[in-house]
Amino acid sequence: MxxxxxxxxxxxxxxxxxxxxxFYHRLLGWKIVQADENWVSLEGPAGSSKLSIQREPHHQRPTWPSKTDVQQMQIHLDFEVTDLEATQQRAVDAGxxxxxxxxxxxxxxxxxxxVGHIFCIFIAGW
Incomplete structure (x- = not known):
């Protein structure tokens, strides 16, 4: 193998x-490690991955739940949290x-x- x-x-x-x-910096507290007008990367805590954002001027918001005649979600992000209500409010406050x-x-x-990317916050063990 x-x-x-x-x-x-x-x-x-x-x-x-x-x-x-x-937005993701404010929501997650991750450090921005690379940035220009076309590409930005954020670094998560140890054991986490990197999140990058690239310029796509024709980006279309996906729908949730999906519909057959409009842009569908291709991926979503999951974040495990300890306080669902507080994190939800933090996310809404961030945009x-x-x-x-x-x-x-x-x-x-x-x-x-x-810009419409779907993400979930969930309580550990749920």
């Missing part, structure tokens, strides 16, 4: 990478939108970042 290849990071598209990076449809009543919240 060959050696496993580690995931170095996730890259999201956005019309203005610095603005979306600022996130709580999605109308939630797949579960407890333990998990689905939100969208300012």
């Amino acid at each position: 060959t050696e496993p290849i580690p995931l170095a990071g996730i890259v999201l598209d956005a019309p203005e990478p610095p603005a979306l990076a600022d 996130a939108t709580l999605m109308d449809w939630q797949p579960q009543e407890e333990g998990v919240r689905v939100l969208a970042d300012p």
